[in-house]
Amino acid sequence: AQSVTQLGSHVSVSEGALVLLRCNYSSSVPPYLFWYVQYPNQGLQLLLKYTTGATLVKGINGFEAEFKKSETSFHLTKPSAHMSDAAEYFCAVSVQGAQKLVFGQGTRLTINP
Amino acid sequence: DAGITQSPRYKITETGRQVTLMCHQTWSHSYMFWYRQDLGHGLRLIYYSAAADITDKGEVPDGYVVSRSKTENFPLTLESATRSQTSVYFCASSASTDTQYFGPGTRLTVL
Numbered sequence: 775a776q777s778v779t780q781l782g783s784h785v786s787v788s789e790g791a792l793v794l795l796r797c798n799y800s801s802s803v804p805p806y807l808f809w810y811v812q813y814p815n816q817g818l819q820l821l822l823k824y825t826t827g828a829t830l831v832k833g834i835n836g837f838e839a840e841f842k843k844s845e846t847s848f849h850l851t852k853p854s855a856h857m858s859d860a861a862e863y864f865c866a867v868s869v870q871g872a873q874k875l876v877f878g879q880g881t882r883l884t885i886n887p
Numbered sequence: 888d889a890g891i892t893q894s895p896r897y898k899i900t901e902t903g904r905q906v907t908l909m910c911h912q913t914w915s916h917s918y919m920f921w922y923r924q925d926l927g928h929g930l931r932l933i934y935y936s937a938a939a940d941i942t943d944k945g946e947v948p949d950g951y952v953v954s955r956s957k958t959e960n961f962p963l964t965l966e967s968a969t970r971s972q973t974s975v976y977f978c979a980s981s982a983s984t985d986t987q988y989f990g991p992g993t994r995l996t997v998l
Contacts, residue, residue: 783927808986810989815992816991816992817977817989817990817991817992818930818977818979818989819989820986820987820988823986864929864930873918873920873935873937873981874932874935874945875920875930875932875987876932877922877929877930877931878929879927879928879929880929
């Protein structure tokens with residue numbers, strides 16, 4: 775069975791600082807990995823995904839994530855935080871050919887001016 | 888408009904009442920999903936459907952019923968609502984084996 779752990783339920787950074795949101799997964803077979811963002815009172819929006827191929831994945835709004843099989847990680851980064859990045863971020867895993875996503879608990883990102 | 892919609896967006900009901908949450912998508916996606924979102928738990932899968940008339944249980948199906956007579960609709964029914972079913976419910980759809988697209992959510996309060 776797959777599982778996801780997001781380290782830190784709340785992360786706070788200053789505007790312009792590096793954003794790093796951590797995600798570790800557990801999967802017995804090659805995973806598909808996703809980051810979704812949820813703005814207040816809205817549904818989830820896909821930021822980026824890794825399925826196969828290049829392990830460094832670029833997404834929308836300047837975010838990127840790197841799949842590291844040896845570390846079972848898929849951390850999300852952005853070089854310079856913007857106030858509009860304040861939201862909740864969810865990491866999720868599925869397996870190839872399967873449809874069910876397993877989500878982490880979420881990380882609330884706060885940006886300080 | 889194209890996309891995935893949920894109705895109602897907000898619902899308050901009482902313990903023991905039946906409640907149906909609606910989900911409609913215009914993409915003709917094969918797969919549809921219902922999740923609930925609770926603080927500290929992220930999103931948990933309630934039920935999913937691979938096609939019309941094909942449904943299967945997710946992680947937390949107890950107390951919920953689904954049907955899918957048409958590809959575009961996937962209603963979720965709480966047959967006898969309980970306070971523990973107070974949550975935000977998200978519907979999602981997918982055409983393939985990866986990206987799921989989410990609706991705006993329904994905030995349900997059971998008194």
